[in-house]
Amino acid sequence: MDKLIISGGRALNGSVTVSGAKNSAVALIPAALLADGPVVIENLPRIQDVQIYFDLLREMGADVLFEDDWMEIDGRPLKPMYLPNGRVKKLRASYYLWGAMLGKFGEAHVGLPGGCDLGPRPIDLHIKGFEALGATVENQNGVLTIKAKQLKGARIYLDLVSVGATINIMLAAAKAEGVTVIENAAREPEIVDVATLLNNMGANIKGAGTDKIRIEGVKRLSGCRHTIIPDRIEAGTYMIAAAATRGTVTLENVIPKHLESVTAKLREIGVNVEVDGDSITVCGQEKYRAIDVKTNPYPGFPTDLQQPITALLTQAKGISIVTDNIYGARFRHVDELRRMGASIKVEGRSALIEGGKQLMGAKVIASDLRAGAALVISGLATNGITEVDGLEHIDRGYENLVEKLQKLGASIIRRKSPESARER
Numbered sequence: 001m002d003k004l005i006i007s008g009g010r011a012l013n014g015s016v017t018v019s020g021a022k023n024s025a026v027a028l029i030p031a032a033l034l035a036d037g038p039v040v041i042e043n044l045p046r047i048q049d050v051q052i053y054f055d056l057l058r059e060m061g062a063d064v065l066f067e068d069d070w071m072e073i074d075g076r077p078l079k080p081m082y083l084p085n086g087r088v089k090k091l092r093a094s095y096y097l098w099g100a101m102l103g104k105f106g107e108a109h110v111g112l113p114g115g116c117d118l119g120p121r122p123i124d125l126h127i128k129g130f131e132a133l134g135a136t137v138e139n140q141n142g143v144l145t146i147k148a149k150q151l152k153g154a155r156i157y158l159d160l161v162s163v164g165a166t167i168n169i170m171l172a173a174a175k176a177e178g179v180t181v182i183e184n185a186a187r188e189p190e191i192v193d194v195a196t197l198l199n200n201m202g203a204n205i206k207g208a209g210t211d212k213i214r215i216e217g218v219k220r221l222s223g224c225r226h227t228i229i230p231d232r233i234e235a236g237t238y239m240i241a242a243a244a245t246r247g248t249v250t251l252e253n254v255i256p257k258h259l260e261s262v263t264a265k266l267r268e269i270g271v272n273v274e275v276d277g278d279s280i281t282v283c284g285q286e287k288y289r290a291i292d293v294k295t296n297p298y299p300g301f302p303t304d305l306q307q308p309i310t311a312l313l314t315q316a317k318g319i320s321i322v323t324d325n326i327y328g329a330r331f332r333h334v335d336e337l338r339r340m341g342a343s344i345k346v347e348g349r350s351a352l353i354e355g356g357k358q359l360m361g362a363k364v365i366a367s368d369l370r371a372g373a374a375l376v377i378s379g380l381a382t383n384g385i386t387e388v389d390g391l392e393h394i395d396r397g398y399e400n401l402v403e404k405l406q407k408l409g410a411s412i413i414r415r416k417s418p419e420s421a422r423e424r
């Protein structure tokens with residue numbers, strides 16, 4: 001397997017352009033299948049999750065072209081085929097094929113998804129949503145068969161705020177008969193992005209970005225062009241990396257509003273953050289304060305930056321408490337940070353970090369995407385050599401990570417395994 005080799009202790013300096021959002025991309029691609037015509041999606045990140053989706057669409061028989069940062073998708077040749085596992089297990093967002101196929105054909109046969117192992121990731125709310133729209137849902141050996149003669153709009157209250165369930169219901173309801181109202185909907189920017197695409201395709205969706213979304217079903221959706229929003233999680237990762245290495249980094253192509261919770265928490269730690277139009281400059285400082293961080297649905301602090309900010313807080317003198325209210329077991333990075341000398345205790349859904357100790361380079365393994373980001377940040381900020389294994393997780397969500405960090409002055413290389421060197 002490939003590894004990252006980081007020679008840490010150098011400040012990151014310069015500017016970095018943020019890519020299109022992973023969690024939008026992987027929802028917009030299946031959404032495009034609902035159109036009776038070609039949809040062009042621009043600003044797509046070149047990441048593994050997008051590549052897997054591209055391969056999946058080809059496997060399903062869609063006409064699809066993927067060049068540079070855009071993809072043209074024509075779902076007209078598609079048939080409601082059986083997708084039990086294989087690629088659908090390689091990413092979380094294959095769950096959107098349930099909503100997209102159900103909305104398009106009135107039936108879907110798609111296996112349970114994969115994605116980051118963050119502890120239990122139930123799908124009961126997705127099922128509840130499809131059933132409320134009049135579908136039957138059967139789980140046969142890990143494959144969901146979802147069917148409806150005619151999807152009918154309904155009022156659906158989500159017991160928990162769920163990004164995936166909110167988007168899946170929007171996909172299924174866009175062409176349903178009548179009006180669907182999602183209450184306690186997720187408000188993440190990626191939901192607004194998906195609603196924007198669907199509306200450009202001819203859907204009638206109001207309220208995306210609030211906790212009440214109203215979808216009036218339409219008969220037909222057509223092709224259009226859409227540009228993906230910037231990835232707030234990628235941006236947040238570089239903001240935290242700049243702070244951890246005491247560098248000065250400007251992030252270009254961001255929507256600062258999407259990063260307000262991150263900006264607020266970095267300022268509380270003592271990092272200087274300046275916002276200017278669609279760029280943010282982060283200026284690291286010598287000394288940091290220990291703080292508490294609680295993850296919550298948007299606009300709260302994102303769980304996807306919980307692991308990276310934990311890495312930064314190992315440098316803040318005192319005790320910080322990081323609580324993950326979304327994924328209470330998302331702490332597999334902690335053992336690896338301990339290997340680097342961090343003093344962190346996990347109690348329930350919180351990590352207690354005794355910061356201010358000098359970390360050291362070590363051989364560590366990324367157990368999931370953002371654990372990988374946390375380990376890279378620690379490696380960059382720590383004197384000595386850090387080797388990060390488990391790159392298949394990092395590749396799922398960060399476009400050109402090594403190149404972007406090298407441009408900021410980091411000493412980081414990807415060492416190819418003999419197998420992957422042979423493949424090239």
Ligand SMILES: CC(=O)N[C@H]1[C@@H](OP(=O)(O)OP(=O)(O)OC[C@H]2O[C@@H](n3ccc(=O)[nH]c3=O)[C@H](O)[C@@H]2O)O[C@H](CO)[C@@H](O)[C@@H]1O
Pocket residue numbers: 023026092093120121122123124125126127160161162163164165186303304325326327
């Ligand atoms: C592809 C994608 O967009 N992934 C994101 C999405 O994941 P994902 O869509 O899987 O996460 P959800 O927003 O659905 O999960 C939020 C919470 O609801 C719970 N839940 C969810 C669905 C369900 O049917 N039942 C249930 O109990 C989950 O266990 C979790 O505690 O949102 C997460 C929370 O912001 C992010 O970490 C992921 O990066």
Ligand SMILES: C=C(OP(=O)(O)O)C(=O)O
Pocket residue numbers: 022091092093114115116117304369370397
């Ligand atoms: C958890 C994440 O992704 P996924 O839901 O795709 O596994 C993530 O992006 O941090």
